[in-house]
Amino acid sequence: MTELADRLREIVGDAHVLPGEPRYERDVTGRFGGPAAVVARPGSCAEVAAVLAACTAAGIAVVPQGGNTGLVGGGVPRGGEVVLSLARLTAIETLDPVARQITVGAGVTPATLAAALRGSSLALGVDFGARDAATLGGMVATDAGGAQVLRHGTMRARVAGLEAVLADGRVLRRLSGLPKDNAGYDLPQLLVGSEGTLAVITAVRLALVDAPHRPIAALIGMRSIGAAVDLVAGARRMLPGLQAAEVFDDAALEIVMGHLALPQPLAERHAVYVLVETDDDVDALAAALGDAGDVVVADDTARRQTLWRYREALNPAVNAAGIPHKLDVSVPLPAMAAFAAEARAAVESLGGTAILWGHLGDGNLHVNALGLPPEDERVDETVLALVAGHGGSISAEHGIGVAKRPYLGLTRTPEELSVMAAVKRALDPRSILNPGVLL
């Protein structure tokens, strides 16, 4: 290892080979992590390639890491790996307004990109609470979702090209961003969602979307998730600009009010709350909500951001309250209400506290369980089996990581798993990249 560390220092410079420390070794939930052999922070694609070639030569495994905002342990070491941080790849090239595309380094955050796009009338089209810390490379590697998937799709739809490095240091570069380029297997699309197990993404060519003109938001108190699903199904038909339809339950509201010392946002408490955001006008929003009852509408930026704090502080609030089991799942929309009730009952029957939130348009629920031992996987087993029973996905948007690796067979067939393993062997035959993650 000393020899490899010396070689890495030659490649990236002494200042960028660091000993392991918690911000690289432990994830934000506190549930996952382990000691790193060393942390390497290359400053260019060429340095990434040299680091990977050196690690392959030494036979040492590598954990690629972006903003370390992942929630399934896919970006932190299990023990003894080199952590390859992409945080220094922060170049942003000039916007191409004709193609509506921009090329960014893997370490650029969505917030930094948004600042660069200000005034362009274009936007990323993928948004979530960790926008100041997550990185675009990590978002591609995990096919990040978030609030705007119902309008713009997941990160996959935003990838017009990629630059990535294979385990042996060879570089794949496809950044031309041509809308029609039907010439062989689409390797960038293969890497989207591969969680750092096939190659290390160093730059992304992004297909941008129209920025919203004047988004408005509303928070609505509802009696049930079923009623909320129905409300959003109607709103989707009436609001072409609908770009978010979030849901959280009263336990979630309680914990976020406590964490941030926020006031109760509506006149009453309700079983669930729906937060919608649309780029349509207030009258259209009011018509879509109909007689929804206890509602607050935010038609200016400040009030809109205030409403979003209730939703976006949920992850930090839960992480601050303990070490949660976080089960990010999706089910077909008609099954969402039944699944939510069953998941809550499952958590409570094990003695835990269930806190539920998610994205209504996508059938995506985040089942958070507090008060259970981190190593006790009974809640994971039970809830993920419920998901499979409803024809859902055991990972909607967080990925598999190490957290859900034992459960992948619940919703992927042996044939699919066998082909995934064959693809892994084809691209990373020595299993240098993120071993133990996904497969």
Added chain:
Amino acid sequence: MTELADRLREIVGDAHVLPGEPRYERDVTGRFGGPAAVVARPGSCAEVAAVLAACTAAGIAVVPQGGNTGLVGGGVPRGGEVVLSLARLTAIETLDPVARQITVGAGVTPATLAAALRGSSLALGVDFGARDAATLGGMVATDAGGAQVLRHGTMRARVAGLEAVLADGRVLRRLSGLPKDNAGYDLPQLLVGSEGTLAVITAVRLALVDAPHRPIAALIGMRSIGAAVDLVAGARRMLPGLQAAEVFDDAALEIVMGHLALPQPLAERHAVYVLVETDDDVDALAAALGDAGDVVVADDTARRQTLWRYREALNPAVNAAGIPHKLDVSVPLPAMAAFAAEARAAVESLGGTAILWGHLGDGNLHVNALGLPPEDERVDETVLALVAGHGGSISAEHGIGVAKRPYLGLTRTPEELSVMAAVKRALDPRSILNPGVLL
């Protein structure tokens, strides 16, 4: 081979194992094809699996074939293969209006799907002239493009799930269509555009788009491709419903008028013609076209279809006039005019006649050369080298097939080609599926 044919008859029935005949052995251009060992027409995914297992056991190569409308020789035998026709897989499942998805057999044509969707306010979102003969399985296998890519993307964007069979007969089935299903490598996306070399697609789960409300079209005479590119760039900003922006040159108009005995569509002849279609109103269209000069607007279905005949009969008209070299390429939009002039000059310098048309929004030009020997590849070499020089793609939407296999290295790096070959070996280690195509 007799033994294999007997086994295939057991699997699919005597009536569905046919000797080779031109409609299976020769492509629509007449340029590509060869003798088939036999043609097998399975009627179900299980039969496809059994056919493939039998061919793998016999070590006989297989050419998957949809509607045999491909233009690069990817769906016809080179000599001695089993042609595996998917034309009998014509099941259409019930539309899911909540998810806006529908599952169809690989042999369903876009026209049949459109009929099934009538009254639903939903549409495929991918359209081209061969809509009565092409199949959705083939369109996924080739990542078909066409006229509406500027609004809805290529076929890739419409794939919410796939059922496919590996060379050894194992079935991959992922038809749940969950909008968020981030659980392992996205094998359906890997198969999109793989031209039958990795697996045989048997069913497709389609993500549909809003059907246009009342599309209107206009044909505009222009002095140059450069002027046409500028017109469309402006129209895209002003017409949110713009769903096609086609271009063809005067040689193309001449050949199609002759082929179909059509009258001259505008008052004058022009260097190029632009055909736009939009789901906006006539006033918006008029404003977007400004003082474009010689224009005809079609605001009813019959006149709109009349205008489209000039564009959509181009392929059959050219195929009827001889055996063309067909070069489907794309370049960045700012390079489109210069490339078109260079390509025309290249064809003419070799003694051929150049006929150009394409899709303006995507930088996609179809360079057709008539009057050159089919086996003389100098025009292919020259034009594709020009494309590479402009940073374009040697295949915009038709795929690589056998036609462009020698040229793939012009716009794909050795590293990319090496990874593609590794993926091919991983999924089809005995090279049973479409050998000689793409790689």
